[in-house]
Amino acid sequence: MTGFYTLLHKELLRFWKVSFQTVLAPVLTTLLYLLIFSHVLEDHVQAYPGVAYTVFLIPGLVMMAVLQNAFANSSSSLIQSRVTGNIVFMLLSPLSYREIFLAYVLASIARGLMVGLGVYLVTLGFFEVPLRSFPWVLLFALLGSAAGCAGRYRRHLGRKIRSACRIPELHHSATDVSVRRVLFNPLAATVLAKPVPFQSVFLHDRRVSLRFLRRVGCFALLQFCNCGDMLSGSIMADIANAENRLQAAALIFTFFANRHKTDEIACRTVFT
């Protein structure tokens, strides 16, 4: 087990050593979104009766931060070490593939949770955000980030060494956190505009369990089907929210048919 702990420790150190960029910066960015959206929408939108829009918004932003950072870590760490070649040190060692996979996934989850917690703690200083069911919140955050980054790792690890230099992937991870992505990202839009499960969990909604599980399930499934970038989230969210099976099937078809065009679709959904 020493090997596994060493790798986990190394992966944690890897982002912790540059925590200014990997933890603090995302926390700040997320808080800026909070500032802007709450300023613009506070007086116009009410998602739940009796809940202020900003209070409604915070859980969504926390979750967004968790997902994005878990994703970004999964892309940056493995791909970075493949491109620079220092992945050989890990591959030369007797670590089993399961240990490698678990260590990377756990480190990504840790970064996601750290950023999410950071955002939540800062907002607590200004707003009263009730946390009624901590186990559910934790479960959702854990499963959400794990499903996302696990899918990515699985794909990366499965690939042969010589196809390591997938620069577009790096580009993806870099733009994941860009404003363009967040504003035009329908997953974020869904998080912002609809009473999605995470908010429900935070605000203790009874309808939570089934829809939550369905959504995480879809999410994980699609990740494992090789579609794991944030933009696919648009259709994913729609599938999870589909009214009936026919609609869901149609959406799944659209998703696979247009996978390479998800960027455009995403932009269109936001504008129309």
Place this chain on the structure above:
Amino acid sequence: MTPAIEIKQMHKRFGAVTALEGIDLEINPGEFFALLGPNGAGKTTLIHILAGLTLASSGSAKVMGHDVVTGYREARRLLGVVPQELVFDPFFTVRETLVIQSGYYGLKKNDSWIDEIIHHLDLADKANTNMRALSGGMKRRVLVAQALVHKPPVIVLDEPTAGVDVELRQALWRFIKQLNRDGHTIVLTTHYLDEAEALCNRVAMLKQGRVVALDSTQNLINSISGVSVRLRLSPDTLPAALQPLLSRHDEGYYVLTVKEYSEIEDVLAALRRAQVQVLEMQLLQPDLEEVFVKIMGSTESQEMA
């Protein structure tokens, strides 16, 4: 006795390119073994397969009796590989890198051995420097150190001296020789044939994915028959009587090959008779380089035919 490395009918294809074409090789424990060959001969591919970085298309490889695919954890624990490319993790210092690498092998308290490696590779004053800040030679030393953290019985060095200064080369070989004396098996690839000749007991030469020569260093050198003598003459013409002995002629130097040392006397006598003065004379000892050139050349002509 279990061989340190056992390779059987190893084939590797990359698409249309065949990198290895049926390699059979057995390296005994305690050997200092050289793997030689021109660029693209398949040396690094072979090492990558041993290390589990690449999968063979067919055939098997074992390290101390453990298959590198089915028993990969054991095989990797017994193998230390110094990769050819200068790679490093920019987030850590030299010592951190070595502690992490030991951890991968499940070694928690490895500080005294790490200190020893650091001392032998002359890294002591850089131990707490970040990897990014090191020069190329220093990074190369850390690569060697990383391959040794778990005291592997089999050590594979893939061109460890490429781009390394004389001092480190000597220090490195002293350390590696010491390890070999302590019973470690060493497999080395290099383009510096004098290094291979001085260090290794046995040599395999690879060409286009095949083993074209496999013998002890001494036997290979002995296989070169005759003595070569290099002459610069005034006037710059070789007497007709000596023309049959000429093996090379470049830039005013004539290289003549004779069967025995005693025949050199006849060469000199012939020159005196033709009233040709000898300006310079050099006896060329057969060395591994000559063997290498000869073997690589002869397989080429075979292919032509």
